[in-house]
Amino acid sequence: MAASAACPLCGQALAAAATVCGNCGAKLPDPAPVPTPVPPLPTEDALLRGLEDLKEQVVAERVVEELESLEKAADEEVAIVDRTLGELVAAKADAEVLEERLEAEEADLSEFVRRVESSVKRQAHAPTPPPKPSAAGTAMVAAGSLLSATGLFLLPGAILVGAFTFLGGIATVALGALVRFGRRQ
Numbered sequence: 001m002a003a004s005a006a007c008p009l010c011g012q013a014l015a016a017a018a019t020v021c022g023n024c025g026a027k028l029p030d031p032a033p034v035p036t037p038v039p040p041l042p043t044e045d046a047l048l049r050g051l052e053d054l055k056e057q058v059v060a061e062r063v064v065e066e067l068e069s070l071e072k073a074a075d076e077e078v079a080i081v082d083r084t085l086g087e088l089v090a091a092k093a094d095a096e097v098l099e100e101r102l103e104a105e106e107a108d109l110s111e112f113v114r115r116v117e118s119s120v121k122r123q124a125h126a127p128t129p130p131p132k133p134s135a136a137g138t139a140m141v142a143a144g145s146l147l148s149a150t151g152l153f154l155l156p157g158a159i160l161v162g163a164f165t166f167l168g169g170i171a172t173v174a175l176g177a178l179v180r181f182g183r184r185q
C-alpha cells in the first residue's frame, strides 16, 4: 500500500491503518482515504508494444514447444533408426545364413544332377536285357510242333490232310516263335 502519514504530534511514521501513534500514543484522526493512483492509460504505442511483446512471448512458447516436440520426434526417429539398424543387422545375418544354406543346397543339387546324369549315362551304355519269352508263344510253338509231327505221321495215308496238318503245324510254330520274342512287354 502507499506510504502512510506521519503522526501530527511527534512526526513518527505511521502505518496506514493505525488509529493511535505507536510512539507518543496520540489518538489519530481517521485516516483519510488514500486515493489509489489511477494508472495512466497506456498509449497506443505502449499497447502495440505490449501486444507485440505478448505475441513474441506466445511465439517463443510455441517455438519452445515446437523444439521440444521436434526433439522428441528426433529421439523417436533415432530409436527407430536404431531398431531398423538392428533389424538390418539381423536381416543381414539371416541373409548370410540363407546364402550359406542356398550354396549348400546348390552343391547338393549339382551333386544330385551329377548323380542322375551318370546314372542316365550308365543306363544308356548298359546292354538292353534280352526280351523275356512269352508263355503263350512257347505253348503255340509246342502245339505247332505237335501238329506238324501229326501231319508228318498222317502224310503217308492221307496226303492232303497230312500236308495241311503239317503246314498248319509249321505255321503255328512260326507264329508262336513270333509271339514268343515279339516286341510285347
Ligand SMILES: [Zn+2]
Pocket: 007, 008, 009, 010, 011, 012, 021, 022, 023, 024, 025, 026
Ligand atoms: Zn506520535
